[in-house]
Amino acid sequence: MELTGAEIVVRCLAEEKVELVFGYPGGAVLNIYDEIFKQDKFKHILVRHEQAAAHAADGYARSTGKVGVALVTSGPGLTNAVTGIATAYMDSIPVVIISGQVPTAAIGLDAFQEVDAVGITRPCVKHNFLVKDVKDLAITLKKAFHIAATGRPGPVLVDIPKDVTVNKTKFSYAEPVALRSYNAVVKGHGGQIRKAVQMLLEAERPMVYAGGGVVLGNAARQLTELVRLLKYPCTNTLMGLGAFPATDPHFVGMLGMHGTYEANMAMENCDVLLAVGARFDDRVIGSTERFSRASRRIIHVDIDPSSIAKRVKVDVPIVGDVMSVLEEMIKHIKSGQETSAKAAQLAWWDQIDLWRKRDCLKYDHTSPIIKPQFVVEKLWQVTGGDAYVTTDVGQHQMWAAQFYKFDQPRRWVTSGGLGTMGFGLPAALGVQLAHPDQTVACVTGESSIQMCIQELSTCRQYHAPIKIINLNNRYMGMVRQWQEFFYGNRYAESYMDSLPDFVKLAEAYGHVGMKIEQPADVEPALREAFALKDRLVFMDFITDQAENVYPMVPNGAAISEMIMAEDL
Numbered sequence: 001m002e003l004t005g006a007e008i009v010v011r012c013l014a015e016e017k018v019e020l021v022f023g024y025p026g027g028a029v030l031n032i033y034d035e036i037f038k039q040d041k042f043k044h045i046l047v048r049h050e051q052a053a054a055h056a057a058d059g060y061a062r063s064t065g066k067v068g069v070a071l072v073t074s075g076p077g078l079t080n081a082v083t084g085i086a087t088a089y090m091d092s093i094p095v096v097i098i099s100g101q102v103p104t105a106a107i108g109l110d111a112f113q114e115v116d117a118v119g120i121t122r123p124c125v126k127h128n129f130l131v132k133d134v135k136d137l138a139i140t141l142k143k144a145f146h147i148a149a150t151g152r153p154g155p156v157l158v159d160i161p162k163d164v165t166v167n168k169t170k171f172s173y174a175e176p177v178a179l180r181s182y183n184a185v186v187k188g189h190g191g192q193i194r195k196a197v198q199m200l201l202e203a204e205r206p207m208v209y210a211g212g213g214v215v216l217g218n219a220a221r222q223l224t225e226l227v228r229l230l231k232y233p234c235t236n237t238l239m240g241l242g243a244f245p246a247t248d249p250h251f252v253g254m255l256g257m258h259g260t261y262e263a264n265m266a267m268e269n270c271d272v273l274l275a276v277g278a279r280f281d282d283r284v285i286g287s288t289e290r291f292s293r294a295s296r297r298i299i300h301v302d303i304d305p306s307s308i309a310k311r312v313k314v315d316v317p318i319v320g321d322v323m324s325v326l327e328e329m330i331k332h333i334k335s336g337q338e339t340s341a342k343a344a345q346l347a348w349w350d351q352i353d354l355w356r357k358r359d360c361l362k363y364d365h366t367s368p369i370i371k372p373q374f375v376v377e378k379l380w381q382v383t384g385g386d387a388y389v390t391t392d393v394g395q396h397q398m399w400a401a402q403f404y405k406f407d408q409p410r411r412w413v414t415s416g417g418l419g420t421m422g423f424g425l426p427a428a429l430g431v432q433l434a435h436p437d438q439t440v441a442c443v444t445g446e447s448s449i450q451m452c453i454q455e456l457s458t459c460r461q462y463h464a465p466i467k468i469i470n471l472n473n474r475y476m477g478m479v480r481q482w483q484e485f486f487y488g489n490r491y492a493e494s495y496m497d498s499l500p501d502f503v504k505l506a507e508a509y510g511h512v513g514m515k516i517e518q519p520a521d522v523e524p525a526l527r528e529a530f531a532l533k534d535r536l537v538f539m540d541f542i543t544d545q546a547e548n549v550y551p552m553v554p555n556g557a558a559i560s561e562m563i564m565a566e567d568l
Contacts, residue, residue, distance in 0.1 A: 005134045005165040006031035009098065012141040014041035015173045018069050020060060020433055021045065022053040026073025028100025028113065031165040045433065045462060048454040050077050052426035054084020054155075055452070057095050059430030061088075062413045063388055065218060067148050068095040068430065074102055075113030078159075079120065083420060085155050086124035090417025091239060092216055094153035096144050097125075103163040104132050117159040126154030134167040142174045151184030152304040153216055184303060188320030188328060196274070196299040196316045197332040203272035204344035206232045209255070211284075212239030212416070213277020213302060213322055220244070220409040222326035223276060229333055231345075232274075233352055235263040237284055239416040240277070242406035247385075252352060256284040257553045258398040261360035261562060264553070266352055268294060268560040276301045277322045280311040281417075288312060290558035301325050360551050360564060361402055369544045370519050372396060372471040376403035379441060379469060382526045387439040388413065388431045392424035392448030395477035398549045400443040422451030425468070429455055432464040439467070439530065446472040446499055446540075456509040459536050467529050468538045470502060473545045481548045485563070506538035517542045 003011065009032050013021065022045045025033045036044050047053045050072045057068030068088075072081045078099045088095045102111040118130050127147050129140050137160070144156040200206060208230075214223050220243045227234045227250050234244045235255040244251055253260030255267050267273070267285070273296050278284070285291040292312055300314040301322055308317045318325055339345060363373045376399050379387075385405055390413040391397040397414055406412050413431055415423040428442040449470055459466060471477075479494040503513030512535050516525045522541065529537040551562035 001171060002168040003171040004031065004168050005137050005160065006035045008134070008137050008169075008171055009141065009160070009165070010035040010039050011171060012138055012173060013069065014039070016067070016145050018042045018067075020430075021069045021071050022047055022056040022060075022430065023071030024050050024053055024073070024077060026077050026100060026113070028074035028102060028162045029071060029165070031162065032071065032098070032100070045429075045458065047426065047458050049452065050080035051084050051422065052429070052452050052455045052458070054081045054095065054097065055087065055423050055426035056430035058084060058088045058093050059390060059413050059427030060434045061093050061095055062427075063410050063431040064434050065410065067145055068093070070095065070097045072097065072099050073113070074100040074117070075115050078115055078117045082120060082124065085121055085157065087415050087418045087420045087423060088155040089124045089126065091212065091415065092153050093155065094148040095155040096148050097155060097157045099157060099159050101130070101159045101161040104161045105163070107161065117157065121157050124155075125157050128157035128159065130159045131164055132161065134164050134169045137164060138171060139174050139177070142177050143179065146177050146179070147182065151182075152213075152307075185305070185319050186321045186324055188301065188318045188325040190328070192316055192318045193325060193328045194332060196318060197329055197336065199272055199297060199299060199316060200230065200274060201333070201337065201339045202341060203339075204341045205269060205271040205348045206230070206345065207266050207270035207273050208232050208234040209267065209273055209275045209278055210234065210240045210243045211237040211276070211278025214240055214243035215409045217277060217303065217322040219277070219323035219326055222323055222330065224248075226326055226330055226333070229330065230339070233266055233349070235259070235267060237278055237281070238401055238414065241401060241412045242409040245407040246405035247407055252356070254401055256281075256559065257286070258402065258549050258551065259559070261358045261551055261564070262352055262355035264551070264559040264562060265355045268558065270296055272297050272299070274299045274301070275314075276326065278302075279307045285312070286553050286557055286559040286561070358564070362565070363547070367519070367544065370516070370522060370541055372399050372473070372541070372543045372547055373403050374519060375469060375471060375522055375541050375543070376400050376443065378523045378526055379443070380404045382523065382530055383439055383441065387411065387441045388435060390414065390424045390428040390431060390440070390442045392444045393419045393421050394445050394448060395473075395481065395549050396443050396445045396448075396471040399471070421448040424448060425452050425466070426455045428466045429459055429462075429464050432466050433462060441467045441469055443469045443471065445477055446470060446474065446496055446502070447476045453505070456506065456511060456536070460510045463534070464536060465532070465534050466536050468536070470538065470540045471543050472499075472502070472540050473543045473547065474499065475545060478549070484548070485552070485554070502538055502540040506536075511536040511538055513538045513540070515540045515542070
């Protein structure tokens with residue numbers, strides 16, 4: 001049977017068992033949209049901006065582990081989506097973006113709504129394709145899904161000229177593809193794994209450092225078993241939260257620029273470090289030079305060989321799927337000898353407990369003004385720690401990471417690598433539509449929420465009962481904090497001087513709005529909002545303008561050189 005290119009796109013999405021496509025129509029993709037209209041295999045979600053399409057597909061992917069799909073038109077449709085594509089790229093999220101393109105004969109002639117989609121996206125995708133022949137369309141889409149989901153995941157762009165969507169060819173969907181130039185390593189090297197286990201068992205001051213790769217690799221169960229088996233301290237990166245239960249006594253908190261005192265000090269002073277699915281990001285280890293001075297031995301497990309020893313020298317590199325490698329480690333530990341430094345490890349835990357006593361996350365619970373930390377603590381209590389939580393980027397993001405205790409993976413959905421304001425609401429939409437019966441909260445700030453606030457319309461159309469927690473301090477909070485610390489209190493353009501009435505704005509979109517100004521009203525308001533199971537509720541919490549995120553590691557400092565609240 002011969003099908004048009006547009007029909008092939010729809011058939012391929014159905015073959016991949018795609019559930020949701022987030023998109024916005026335009027001239028170059030109208031043939032595809034016409035075929036979507038005729039089918040019932042998957043649902044299309046009409047966002048209000050192409051950036052939101054990419055973010056919603058991203059949120060869907062992060063919360064499900066499946067490939068998210070976005071569909072945008074040529075020119076401004078594609079360029080609007082680039083921020084969302086780059087967000088997914090920086091955090092290794094599997095997304096396939098299908099973009100329309102001008103007809104093949106017009107490519108390069110500055111045609112109406114033409115941009116070089118392949119050239120523009122090349123630095124921020126795992127791979128991209130321009131399909132010039134309808135005969136290549138099905139196999140290209142198959143490759144796109146394969147590349148996006150395997151190895152270190154990432155976004156893949158498929159750019160399709162309009163004439164390709166009209167042309168016909170015989171259709172058959174390929175079996176699983178094998179690409180000669182792309183073969184992800186799954187099994188770790190056996191000798192290296194045995195060497196790593198021996199090193200771990202001999203450690204006197206061990207530390208387990210887990211990143212987003214553990215979540216993406218579905219290895220949270222294996223990581224938890226390993227840590228509990230060894231009884232070693234464990235820390236998670238911002239992207240790794242939920243990879244190890246936050247309520248477990250072995251968890252020392254998130255590390256890094258706004259990590260806990262005990263996590264950063266343990267990371268700095270350990271003698272053997274097991275890094276799993278993490279990349280020693282600058283926001284995690286601070287100054288690379290200072291971090292590398294410490295006499296620690298490092299085991300680094302990652303599926304991406306280019307990430308190993310990229311920023312710091314490691315002693316035992318292990319390239320492989322984190323789940324597979326951790327399972328092999330557990331097997332060796334269970335069959336071999338016990339740790340040979342128990343007394344030293346007990347002393348190590350005593351030291352960690354002393355660091356814990358600093359209570360680095362303390363804040364004023366008696367304040368007559370709402371403290372943002374208090375709101376997040378109450379959010380955790382009211383939801384029983386069982387919500388999916390998305391955020392935008394800034395102070396509210398760090399407070400959510402510090403005070404919401406994630407015990408499960410894929411419940412924490414945030415932009416880490418790119419730090420994209422505007423991510424939270426469309427990502428929450430993707431999460432909510434993927435999990436219609438689950439509780440979804442979007443923790444945001446008054447600056448971030450306005451960047452994609454038009455998606456309140458999309459939430460209304462598709463009945464997404466998200467609960468928005470707006471920590472409103474009338475500033476671009478993190479910008480203001482940096483200006484306070486490093487720019488002599490010169491708050492250049494960080495004050496939001498003309499904010500909307502968020503309650504009325506939410507109501508204008510057909511949602512429920514609440515304004516909360518007193519600490520005593522925080523918990524009742526949250527309980528009232530979450531009791532409204534079928535309504536989006538926008539909660540505008542008026543919070544302390546002067547509150548800062550602590551601890552904080554200044555740029556260029558070692559992670560042990562933290563600014564603490566009591567130091568100021």
